[in-house]
Amino acid sequence: MLYYQAGCHGGGMALRLAKDLAENNPGARVLVVCSEVITMALRGPSETHVGNLVGQAIFGDAASAAIVGAEISGHERPLFEMVSASQDILPGTEDGVVVKLSEEGIVYTLHNEMPLHIANNIERLVKDALEQAGVMAKDWNEDVFWAVHPGGRKILDMVETRLGLEKAKLEAAREVMRRHGNTLSSCNIVVLEEMRQRSVERSMATAGEGLEWGLLFAFGPGITVETILLRALPIS
Numbered sequence: 001m002l003y004y005q006a007g008c009h010g011g012g013m014a015l016r017l018a019k020d021l022a023e024n025n026p027g028a029r030v031l032v033v034c035s036e037v038i039t040m041a042l043r044g045p046s047e048t049h050v051g052n053l054v055g056q057a058i059f060g061d062a063a064s065a066a067i068v069g070a071e072i073s074g075h076e077r078p079l080f081e082m083v084s085a086s087q088d089i090l091p092g093t094e095d096g097v098v099v100k101l102s103e104e105g106i107v108y109t110l111h112n113e114m115p116l117h118i119a120n121n122i123e124r125l126v127k128d129a130l131e132q133a134g135v136m137a138k139d140w141n142e143d144v145f146w147a148v149h150p151g152g153r154k155i156l157d158m159v160e161t162r163l164g165l166e167k168a169k170l171e172a173a174r175e176v177m178r179r180h181g182n183t184l185s186s187c188n189i190v191v192l193e194e195m196r197q198r199s200v201e202r203s204m205a206t207a208g209e210g211l212e213w214g215l216l217f218a219f220g221p222g223i224t225v226e227t228i229l230l231r232a233l234p235i236s
């Protein structure tokens, strides 16, 4: 299956669809590949289109991949279980992020209130995901790991503030942002890999910074939010 021009939430969407495919086809292994090349969005700066300039400043190229299956067999050592996955379109945010293909290439229009829209909804999305799965996570610092889409520094700052997270909780996402920028759909898997590496280096019990429960968020045009509740399995 090929999905293109899905936007930055494409990584979360691809993982959600892979979960559906794997669960409905016993024994299947689904290779998820997210690849982004932003050359088509590059153009000269325009005073009347600051949002496009912001996109050119923060977006970057990357490809990432993950294998998704529904049950463990033989020598496989899965890192994360996707317990639930959902997509939300935030009401009243149609112009938050607009991506259009035109004769001059792909034109991004990022509204400067994009981070605020995310911040205004993030707490509700977290509570919905945890409560629907019956996960008792009282302390979002102590009990949950966070694989948040590094959409931009302001998005991470506002998510951190609204959820009352300590600085270290979004460090994997910030490191990916520092190193590669916002690599659209590919960055969710890159953040999970960064988190896995950090967890292994620190001899933690799971790839989710030693914790069991985690949340993955991907933000894209719409504004669309993909939310995946993760369970990190013990690193054997």
Ligand SMILES: CC(C)(COP(=O)(O)OP(=O)(O)OC[C@H]1O[C@@H](n2cnc3c(N)ncnc32)[C@H](O)[C@@H]1OP(=O)(O)O)[C@@H](O)C(=O)NCCC(=O)NCCSC(=O)CC(=O)O
Residues within 6 Å of the ligand: 006, 007, 008, 009, 050, 051, 054, 058, 097, 099, 110, 111, 112, 113, 114, 115, 151, 152, 153, 154, 155, 182, 219, 220, 221
């Ligand atoms: C780009 C930034 C790192 C810059 O941070 P700074 O702290 O340096 O500066 P700042 O936020 O105060 O902004 C400086 C000035 O630029 C203006 N400004 C900022 N973003 C703007 C935008 N999108 N459109 C128009 N103006 C904008 C501010 O209002 C301010 O104006 P003044 O000086 O007049 O007050 C941050 O604003 C940021 O992270 N923004 C979020 C980027 C974003 O939208 N990411 C989502 C990508 S889309 C995505 O992930 C999904 C997808 O594409 O599918």
